[in-house]
Amino acid sequence: MPHDLDNSEVPPAAPAEPRQYELHGRRWTDAYGWMRDHSDPRFLAYLRAEREYCDAAAGRLEGLQTEVFHEVEQRLLPTESSVSWRHGSRFYYTRTVAGSEYEQFLQTGHDGDADRVLLDGALLAGADGFAEIGLREPSPDNTLLAYSVDTTGDEVYRLRFRRLATLTDLSEELPRTYYTGAWSADSRSFFYTVHDELFRPHQVWRHVIGTPAEADVLVLQEDDARFELTVRASRDGRWIMIEARCRDTAEWHLIPAAAPDTAPAVVAPRRKCVDYRVDHADGRLVIVTDDGAPEFRVMTAPVDDSGREHWTELFAPRPGERITACHALRGHWLVELRRDGFPLLRAVDRATGSEVEIGAGIPAGHVRLATPFEYDDRTVTIAVESLIEPPAWYTADLGTGARELRRRREVPGYDPGAYRTARRHATAPDGTLVPVTLAWHADTPLDGTAPALLYGYGAYESVLDPEFDPVLPSLLDRGVIYALTHPRGGGENGRGWWQDGRLAAKANTFTDHLAVADWLAEGVADGTRLGTRGLSAGGLLQGAVYTMRPQRWAAVVAEVPFVDVVTTMLDPDIPLTVNEWDEWGDPRKPEEFAWMRAYSPYDNLPSGPRPPLLATGALHDPRVMVHEPAKWVARLRATATPADGPVYLRTELGAGAHTGPAGRYAHAHYEAEIATFLLHHLRATS
Template sequence: MRRRNHSDSGDVITDVVLDEAELAGSEGYAAIGVREPSPDNTLLAYSVDTTGDEVYRLRFRDLSTLHDLPEELPRTYYTGAWSADSRTFFYTVHDRLFRPYQVWRHTIGTPVAADVLVRQEDDARFELTVAATRDGEWIVIEARSRTTTEHHLVPTSDAAADPILALPRVDGVEARVEHADGRLLITTNATTPEFAVSLVMAPTLQELRRSGPAAPDTAAPLGPASTSGATLEELVLSGDGERVIRCHPLRGFVLVELRRDGFPLLRAVDRHSGTALEIDAGIAAGTVTLLPHFDCADTAVTIRVESLIEPPSWWSVDLATGGRTLLKRTEVIGYDPAGYRTERRHATAPDGTQVPVTLAWHAATPHDGTAPALLWGYGAYESCDDPAFDELLPSLLDRGVVYALTHPRGGGENGRGWWLDGHLAAKANTFTDHIAVADWLAETGIADGARIASRGLSAGGLLQGVIVNRRPDRWAAIVAEVPFVDVVTSMLDPDIPLTVNEWEEWGDPRRPDEFAWLWAYSPYENEPDGPRPALLVTAALHDPRVMVHEPAKWVARLRARAKPSDAPLYLRTELGAGAHTGPAGRYAHFRYEAEIAAFVLTAITHA
């Protein structure tokens, strides 16, 4: 939607620019991939997927008429960027394994067949993204593997220019690139594992522009020392125990996204005085998220605040004073957050590590060892599973269920080190951390140890498969959604999605030592050590991330090995539109969640 002033009356008019219901396919599903307004605000580049397979059709909408231009690009992926004159759009295309490996440019009003290939990435470990810098001066083409990045730049004022290699790939060095005052602003782990922010002082980008495209062996690598005339000036924008995520240069401030003590945090540093202002959620066990749509000249930004029990609210924050103005709050009919409680606690893992867990419960639910509990876990890719409001969760809390969002190693909640201690050879820590939270709930009396269920999706589904095998006695029920459970076979097959580019996350089983650790926990290669708890497994026909055969194959093996003492085992396969996170459509998804809730409640009520 957009808001504009009527030219005659001065009244504010709200227009619906994109209506997902109108864009939906025959099965009522539509997902928006790219949504980028042109610099002159006359066009909107947007892309739509109507099946759930993450193949997006890119269109261009005239914002004066709200009609689409004739050109249509049938196969595109996430991310995009405009040239300064709003006439050229850069976009990505993925290969048959759903890896975005090409960046193309399209000129408005020309045939799609005339589009120009700007860059292609042939190393299957790397994916390409494209985005404009905050000040609109440069288009950044980023090649990123799990541990390494490379950056090329194209001036937005000259969309047809050849890309300039600004930061070549150096194994193990990652960076995010912004631009301010003619210099690159780089967030990188070149000098510290938890990342720092640096300014590239020289050569200037103008010199790079004059020199033209650079060969990989002549460009200056990113590092703490000067090379080929380039030096880094580190900006002190973070402190000990903080993980820098990204940095946004404004004219008056440098805005930094951080993590500290397991929670997201924003810090605004005045570029003139150097004073710093911290912006947190301001509520118990809450999450603060920076909305991306702001300009370099802005002195205020919009944040979203929520928790497991607090519905989302949006606030305008003055970066100089920290003053907040409420813009909007999600109203949930019949729901009062005052009737619920949430807090962050810690459980002790077998090796002594303190594992964060975010709890939510109804105020009337006692912590006397009688309450059932449901855990949710993920723990992979340095992904942060921060507390977020789900309007379906109160239904469980109202029934006396304690909800526990676990933050095991392998995720990024506690920074880069938290991920490093939960992937590759250390992956077992993810599983023992999650189990430790369940044991802690039972030992402290927060939950009834005989009535604990667990749920997770994708890599979190892998987590569920492992804990079924390792501690079947711990769980009354397990929900494994589109689970990555045939680990060894999938990681041995480079001809399916998410194999080659994920060896740096899980391991390469062609190497004997890595094969051994993958085999040791792969759910398909192992089986429960005792009677199996009730198990609901989901799969999706159109899922491009976990192929439908993988959970089906696992369920078939579990059924073949079933013992009379095992609890029920169900496989739910989504055949329609929608994929990785459940079926398409609001009501279809509600029905899906109701099925899962019924399964969980039946198990933990009668355990």
Template sequence: MTTETPAPVAKRVPTERVHHGDTVVDEYAWLADKDAPETIAHLTAENGYTEARTAHLADLRATLFEETRRRTQETDLSVPARKGGYWYYSRSVEGQQYGIQCRRPVRDGETEPPVSVDGAPLEGEEVLLDGNQLAEGHDFFSLGAYDVSPDGRWLAYSTDFAGDERYTLRVKDLSTGEVLADEVPDTSYGTAWSADASVLFYVTVDESWRPYRVWRHVIGTPASEDVIVHEEPDERFWVGVELTRSERFILIDIHSKITSEVLVIPAGNPTGAPAVVAPRRQGVEYSVEHHGHRFLILHNDGAEDFALAYTSADAPGDWVPMIDHAPGTRLESVDAFADHLVISLRSNGLTGLRVLTGGSTDWYDIDFPEPLYSVGLDANPEYHTGRIRFRYSSLVSPDSVYDFDLVTREMILRRRKPVRPGPDGREYDPAEYEQHRDWALADDGTRIPISLICRAGTPKDGSAPCLVYGYGSYEASIDPWFSIPRLSLLDRGVVFAVAHIRGGGELGRRWYEEGKLLAKKNTFTDFVACARHLVKAGWTAQDRLVARGASAGGLLMGAVANLAPDAFTGIVAQVPFVDALTSILDPSLPLTVTEWEEWGNPLADPEVYAYMKSYTPYENVAPVDYPAILAVTSLNDTRVLYHEPAKWVARLRAVAPQGDYLLKTEMGAGHGGPSGRYDAWKEEAFINAWILDRLGRS
């Protein structure tokens, strides 16, 4: 890369903070003032610099975008899911950015979902919401709530046009198409209808963006008359609300990182007082699902990887065991149907589905053929059904939707995501690619799984370029997934790897516990161990290896840049949590207090403060030779504020000026980046072009 455009230089304004006797000078704290003209000017200058430094990649970006577009069936329709007297589905149209939400009446004797020809609308279709119409005149659009009432008459939906995840809730009368005057600003995710559809429950956030209040709204009345059903005063906890699949109960879920409590309201008595299923106990997590005369309880009380129990739905009390704790098999959720239960679980690093029949504890697991895959339940709105629907994919298998007969165990493929021929006219052939599971050895002797995909026959002599992805926080697992844009990398000879590092949930709750709080550094050293292993095993070489991560995975990127700058030729950090200590020290910021059980509370605990300070990227920038770094952020992000990567890049330039650092800020988006699918493809093409340039495969 060459350019005559000079890198922006952020002015230094020394600002001191003192914690536990430690004085820290932050020269770039001024960048946190989002409304200051000089902040916007700096971000604009950074965008201009990035544009100039990557101008030579314009043709490659256009090529990558076109490859994604050509391989994607742009006019498409999801598999319709039955709910009551309708089939519900979404569809997309070539040239349009957003999805269209639809339904079609179930015809007499119709038991199988209707099939569209080439994504065309179904005959008799009713359009409920068109995201393209809603987004008109806005640079950003996100649909939050989308909840049809049990009788099919009302649609509760919410919209965000800034990316800050504060949604405006509205109600549409589907019988007339009229949007009611009922309008509630600043709502969060989650809604629930009463049994007679006269009452809608919803959630609002506090000043720190914490969902903390559940409200009751009577349809046809002003929002000013809405009633608070529950307010959560403990700032460690957030709340959510939902209607059970049986439509018998409204659940109010109250959760911190390590403790939970569930309140229930009979859906037939929406003005009734919420009842506690089980009082919160520090360190005990549980979730509730309704099934007949009982509440199913998935919990970790004396069960690290969770167990299943039940209690009376009429008078919740003692928990009666159903499935005992089995170390190494993490039970993640339970879904109840009239005659069956389905448990989503994780074992040996892979997801799975377990079926319990009738009221017994007899069970069987659904088998899948590939050595690496990801499976999870899809839309299953009907309580009285003998089938379930799930999604399946792998690194080589496109996303597929199956219906599964719970009695006969017949598996019916309803749809496999089409992969259209690329620009060269060749059809996608999974046999042209290989997926592998490898293992790295961490510093403490722990074996770390790595999932890989490459073109068939890729040599393991260190000559192949490689992109390694990681996350490693919040017990979130990065399971094998199929990606159309990734094909453009693979077809240029790039090996793609996922490092399943501690802090995630791939190998159960212990895997998570060993990568959080005062064990957080395991996340970073695990990733470096994976990078070193990829080189040692011949998958790649250090000068052909790029790392990528987002959000908490962006913290990972910043940490490994400091820990092992020689291990990579490039690092992509998207919406990166790189100034973690500063943020976690400020309880007024969004999400901070709820995060203390994940990272520790450096305000109260000197040990936590010292530990976090020893690894947070911004605090540990050093005068070393860093790999090239591309940081991508969004101005309206409320989860990881834009100024974290802005400050990080400024400090990198000041402390290690010989490096190559780029900052790209979306000026009208949030944590997820651009909202429209074409804009998202362009963003991915931008990042992948930069990666290929670093790998010498442009």
């Protein structure tokens, strides 16, 4: 991987076929556009050559990689059960089993029976040993289980129905389905989504148990390519709720769960840049919306209100808060929100209006709702964790806020007291304070002498809250300071934080991440030993900061990176282009082309010596097509100089998901490989 460990053979070189392009008065050449044809036999041959080259270099660090993997493996309990949750009259939980890559789904015993394994992921894996569960929904009467499985990593799920009394599958199979689903009240019909050839969930169908798939009924089709459909049941089970959503606009449709063949009725017609989410309680809708409140408020309205005329405010927005959800329960409103960059739960008694707040209660930690809960529940299960604290599950009383420990994840050989974590801020070039969550070993000084690894994402209003990762102690034990950055484009500080890091403001994401790196280098960590890592849109972040400031980094890891920004967003015939224009921009428009072209890593190569780079891809990935990292690596290698660090492309050539191998041990091997690359280049191997 580094110069002293690099392969003796010449790195792979992709065939170059220069093609000329012109748009908005700009002309450019793309020598590797041919890779977009995945059927070209040269493309697979190139990916294989790159993987062999990467594996050969990784093999030179096999000792350290094996050491790291064994450390991670020891932190994984061979057999571990989740906390259980109630669904009607039954309870369910998941369990990992010694030696198995995949978890099991179980129903707890009743009437003196033993617990039963309802679903075993290991038995569902395909020929390559890969299995990913899309949905797992017990019916309201707990007699059937709807479940779907992907065996390649392309996110095309086969939906089946299992009779729980006999643990046998019904004869019907639905071969092309997507995430989310909902049962009718009588457990006889199941609503599910189907994606089009571009992997956009654009249809909701209804299947009647015991009938062939050919008899299924199309319930709703979304023709606007910017919108995606999801389907779920309301908290009280009264309604089937279908959501059509693009990045900043939503429209909901309702079907009575007791009358599943009823045509869907719209709650409020879509209006551009007006977002809302819906639940139901006692004949009224509970609506979280940004209509008139940029960081959202909670409204209520009659179910039969076909617009916004009768919406009344239930909870007004409060300064410094972003409301993300409001769950309707019989006795409480349960509000999910963010304040000061951290998540928080607020339970409001529906009868008295009294409030309790439920926070993490640990330094730089976060709290989340951990299991499904039901309309009549007066308690919920929460999980609390941080970068250094393994998750602990509590029963939280919605009336008092009191919590009772249910289970704490056991991590063999790990002592949280040996580590430290804290939330800090760096100052961006425009003066914005950028949050960063740090973790380090108690013996590691924060005096500018230790290496550091940054991890960032910063897109789609997604939030990277601090979570415990069993590979992280292997970095911290070797003196690495870990910095989880929270740049604009994410949702850590609310919707405004996202708005200030998308479209024309996208560059703020990159300069925020660099601001954290510079802050670390000013005296917290060794500025010559900084690494950076991110995945997907976070891979774009890595490509951008690799281009903008190559001298800042000792190593860069860009996983399934979205790096060919302009070319991809110009092609509406590949997955996730049209409904991504609201996040990145539409390059068919001159102004938007200009800002995207200015940061696209494939179109802007680093000047000066380049640090070592490890890029990853997956042959079956529908989210970031594998030709993006392949083209980027090919162009970087073709323009490299002797002063540049090595470049590697690690592609999952068989079954593999957007986030890498799916099995827990397979993924641990993958994480050990990434960690070894970083440890070596950060000079933190002892």
